Amino acid sequence: MTNSSEYTPPAVWTWKQGNGGRFANINRPIAGATHEKVLPVGKHPLQLYSLGTPNGVKVTVMLEELLALGHSGAEYDAWLIKIGDGDQFGSDFVAINPNSKIPALLDRSGPKPIRVFESGAILVYLAEKFGAFLPTEPAARAECLSWLFWQMGSAPYLGGGFGHFYAYAPVKIEYAIDRFAMETKRQLDVLDRRLAASEYLGGGDYTIADIAVWPWYGGLAKGWLYGAAEFLQVQDYKNVQRWADQIGNRPAARRGRMVNRVQGELSSQLHERHDAADFDTKTQDKLTGG
Numbered sequence: 001m002t003n004s005s006e007y008t009p010p011a012v013w014t015w016k017q018g019n020g021g022r023f024a025n026i027n028r029p030i031a032g033a034t035h036e037k038v039l040p041v042g043k044h045p046l047q048l049y050s051l052g053t054p055n056g057v058k059v060t061v062m063l064e065e066l067l068a069l070g071h072s073g074a075e076y077d078a079w080l081i082k083i084g085d086g087d088q089f090g091s092d093f094v095a096i097n098p099n100s101k102i103p104a105l106l107d108r109s110g111p112k113p114i115r116v117f118e119s120g121a122i123l124v125y126l127a128e129k130f131g132a133f134l135p136t137e138p139a140a141r142a143e144c145l146s147w148l149f150w151q152m153g154s155a156p157y158l159g160g161g162f163g164h165f166y167a168y169a170p171v172k173i174e175y176a177i178d179r180f181a182m183e184t185k186r187q188l189d190v191l192d193r194r195l196a197a198s199e200y201l202g203g204g205d206y207t208i209a210d211i212a213v214w215p216w217y218g219g220l221a222k223g224w225l226y227g228a229a230e231f232l233q234v235q236d237y238k239n240v241q242r243w244a245d246q247i248g249n250r251p252a253a254r255r256g257r258m259v260n261r262v263q264g265e266l267s268s269q270l271h272e273r274h275d276a277a278d279f280d281t282k283t284q285d286k287l288t289g290g
């Protein structure tokens with residue numbers, strides 16, 4: 001590995017496969033499918049192809065919240081997409097998300113299946129479909145959507161910037177870690193100030209803005225991401241902590257966090273979800289120590 005301080009970019013960039021980075025085997029400079037792969041389809045109207053990362057968890061929390069409100073049309077099958085194995089480059093998956101990233105949703109409830117990709121678009125789609133977690137009054141709706149889109153623009157600095165260079169890059173580059181730690185702390189402060197003035201991000205009500213931001217910044221505050229809680233002194237963001245606990249105590253958020261999860265305690269991992277009763281098996285596992 002070349003010392004970053006000695007690197008002079010050539011006139012033309014070329015792709016060096018296997019550059020040692022954590023995701024070197026799946027990162028490519030080209031889009032499109034690498035192989036033919038038929039995706040499974042379950043019995044429910046909504047088919048989710050995802051993984052229990054913060055971006056995936058947004059959608060499973062939303063679906064569990066909708067079901068908790070009594071929207072039976074939000075019943076879903078959640079299938080596991082193993083991004084480390086390259087499942088996101090299979091032909092059927094790329095047909096749903098040409099950007100080859102989880103989460104991807106197929107709504108088969110109408111005469112023609114509707115595909116939705118990008119977690120923010122999925123949250124808005126579900127909120128509008130079921131008339132929940134997205135205010136209709138213009139001012140409240142604008143505030144909710146502002147924080148929702150804040151997440152879409154901000155989290156790549158946290159994940160792709162800070163998380164990548166702090167936890168995954170094959171070399172620790174002080175300049176990069178410093179730059180993205182500063183930005184991540186600034187973002188935590190933005191949230192902390194908002195949550196000092198408001199119970200939830202959009203205002204007094206829990207909305208898709210909270211559902212989008214919680215898996216990233218709530219997770220960071222609770223020490224679930226990158227082993228960086230001490231480095232970033234996350235306990236100092238008291239309002240973010242209060243809000244993260246409030247959401248983390250919601251049964252639907254707890255269930256959503258388990259779906260398509262492939263790390264952590266085995267009893268917290270529900271690799272696929274096809275039925276509400278699937279969670280009961282997990283509770284049983286916990287009780288019996290399985």
Ligand SMILES: N[C@@H](CCC(=O)N[C@@H](CS)C(=O)NCC(=O)O)C(=O)O
Pocket residue numbers: 026027053054055056083088100101102103117118119120
């Ligand atoms: N902006 C996208 C980001 C999705 C995303 O980055 N997904 C990651 C996992 S968290 C992924 O599928 N990565 C696979 C890859 O990059 O090949 C969204 O919010 O849906």
